[in-house]
Amino acid sequence: MQRIITSPRNNWQKAVENLGFGFHTTNVPYWDESAYYQFGMDEVLFIEKATAELWDLCLGAVQHVMDNDLYGKFGIPQEFIPYIERTWTEDHPAIYGRFDLCYKNGQLKLLEFNADTPTSLYEAGIIQWFWLQDFDKGKDQFNSIHEKLIGYWKYLKNYLYPGMLHFTCLKGTLEDLTNTEYMRDCAIQGGLETKLIFTDDIGWDSDSLTFVDMEDQPIKNIFKLYPWEWMLSDEFGKQILEDRNKAFWVEPAWKMLLSNKAILPVLWELYPECPYLLPAYFEEGKLTDYVKKPLLSREGANIVLMQNHSLLQQTTGDYGKEGYIFQELFALPEFGGNFPVIGSWVIGQEPAGMGIREANGLITENTSRFVPHLIG
Amino acid sequence: MKRTKKTRHIQLMLITAALASCHQPNKEWQNGNRTYVRSDSTAPYSRAYYPHPGSLLLWYYAFRPYGNYYNGYYRRAGYYSDAIRPSSNIGSNGFKSSVVRGGFGRGGFSVSS
Numbered sequence: 001m002q003r004i005i006t007s008p009r010n011n012w013q014k015a016v017e018n019l020g021f022g023f024h025t026t027n028v029p030y031w032d033e034s035a036y037y038q039f040g041m042d043e044v045l046f047i048e049k050a051t052a053e054l055w056d057l058c059l060g061a062v063q064h065v066m067d068n069d070l071y072g073k074f075g076i077p078q079e080f081i082p083y084i085e086r087t088w089t090e091d092h093p094a095i096y097g098r099f100d101l102c103y104k105n106g107q108l109k110l111l112e113f114n115a116d117t118p119t120s121l122y123e124a125g126i127i128q129w130f131w132l133q134d135f136d137k138g139k140d141q142f143n144s145i146h147e148k149l150i151g152y153w154k155y156l157k158n159y160l161y162p163g164m165l166h167f168t169c170l171k172g173t174l175e176d177l178t179n180t181e182y183m184r185d186c187a188i189q190g191g192l193e194t195k196l197i198f199t200d201d202i203g204w205d206s207d208s209l210t211f212v213d214m215e216d217q218p219i220k221n222i223f224k225l226y227p228w229e230w231m232l233s234d235e236f237g238k239q240i241l242e243d244r245n246k247a248f249w250v251e252p253a254w255k256m257l258l259s260n261k262a263i264l265p266v267l268w269e270l271y272p273e274c275p276y277l278l279p280a281y282f283e284e285g286k287l288t289d290y291v292k293k294p295l296l297s298r299e300g301a302n303i304v305l306m307q308n309h310s311l312l313q314q315t316t317g318d319y320g321k322e323g324y325i326f327q328e329l330f331a332l333p334e335f336g337g338n339f340p341v342i343g344s345w346v347i348g349q350e351p352a353g354m355g356i357r358e359a360n361g362l363i364t365e366n367t368s369r370f371v372p373h374l375i376g
Numbered sequence: 377m378k379r380t381k382k383t384r385h386i387q388l389m390l391i392t393a394a395l396a397s398c399h400q401p402n403k404e405w406q407n408g409n410r411t412y413v414r415s416d417s418t419a420p421y422s423r424a425y426y427p428h429p430g431s432l433l434l435w436y437y438a439f440r441p442y443g444n445y446y447n448g449y450y451r452r453a454g455y456y457s458d459a460i461r462p463s464s465n466i467g468s469n470g471f472k473s474s475v476v477r478g479g480f481g482r483g484g485f486s487v488s489s
């Protein structure tokens with residue numbers, strides 16, 4: 001893995017905007033093609049293999065949580081447990097997830113799993129692919145995200161209810177809309193009939209006890225870019241349990257176990273021999289160098305890094321009331337003041353590609369940059 | 377043919393057209409903060425006020441409607457911006473007395489993860 005400085009394309013902003021990528025720059029640059037990461041094929045195969053193994057372990061961990069009734073560790077409300085277990089036992093459709101990995105000195109370690117609402121899908125699947133077309137189209141890239149998404153939607157079509165597949169995200173956020181519309185694009189190409197409805201606009205029909213869209217048509221299949229923990233605490237959360245259509249929500253509710261940091265100590269307890277896992281615990285005091293993570297934090301909020309029991313770095317935010325886990329510190333590698341984290345995608349049941357986000361410090365926050373990669 | 381790790385060909389059907397225009401400034405929409413919008417044929421007129429756009433990118437499509445094609449006809453479903461009051465940002469179906477909206481979406485501003 002090398003970081004190589006290069007010249008951005010002339011008028012690169014126009015190039016990415018032509019792809020519908022409107023959030024390439026906010027207050028700080030987000031899409032950054034002034035550098036790229038080069039991997040050897042052996043490294044990519046290593047990341048791919050680790051991703052497949054981690055996915056298998058995660059499925060085992062979900063079953064373990066259910067078998068041993070560990071929901072209390074995850075802060076999940078009691079009344080939703082039967083529903084979560086139903087989505088698991090009935091194998092409700094799921095499509096994707098992103099492992100955040102630290103790759104350093106030949107070792108690869110899982111930092112967390114964005115299993116419910118992973119973002120940067122469009123950057124990883126589309127923007128960096130087109131960058132490589134311009135940069136050197138003869139080169140390869142660990143990125144079959146697009147074809148795997150289309151292929152898996154095609155496969156899922158037989159497992160969804162007949163008819164419309166709705167797509168939903170919050171209003172007023174171009175990033176979320178882009179990711180959602182991209183996913184919808186892939187579903188359309190997979191042969192599905194789709195419709196967009198913003199999460200804020202979803203209706204509940206108290207006569208028919210069903211969720212409805214803006215035209216009061218029933219929602220039976222819906223892809224959501226909106227986290228389960230927010231859904232459950234929303235006013236309509238309990239309506240999910242009453243829904244007579246028993247709509248398929250994609251990702252399904254069992255994914256909230258994997259997107260919760262509480263899965264990290266569970267994984268470690270189950271698979272301490274796994275080379276891709278870091279020691280992680282629910283209790284403080286078992287580690288000397290560690291990261292304290294809120295169960296539900298997003299974008300690196302409320303993270304505390306401790307080294308030899310002294311504060312190394314921390315971020316602020318609104319998370320933490322839900323509880324914490326403690327994970328052994330495995331600091332991100334540094335490339336001239338840049339600290340990359342690998343986002344390795346699982347689509348369907350398979351590794352599908354990666355995207356790299358760089359931060360200026362050891363904690364990857366919402367000011368991180370997306371940097372493309374290629375296989376050298 | 378040499379086996380590669382990347383997608384061989386990419387075609388986008390929806391997203392480019394849907395999103396490429398979202399960040400294009402439109403002078404007409406920039407003029408003034410107050411806008412009177414009628415969201416659909418059954419809703420009353422309502423006043424939308426949008427003084428502090430959370431994102432400049434979104435400002436440009438604040439009042440752009442979104443909808444779907446059905447049997448060849450475009451049907452408006454709502455507006456991109458939450459500046460339109462929920463009471464007026466409703467669908468075109470008149471039989472909506474038993475439908476309540478706004479029960480999801482209070483969780484945050486973006487799901488970025």
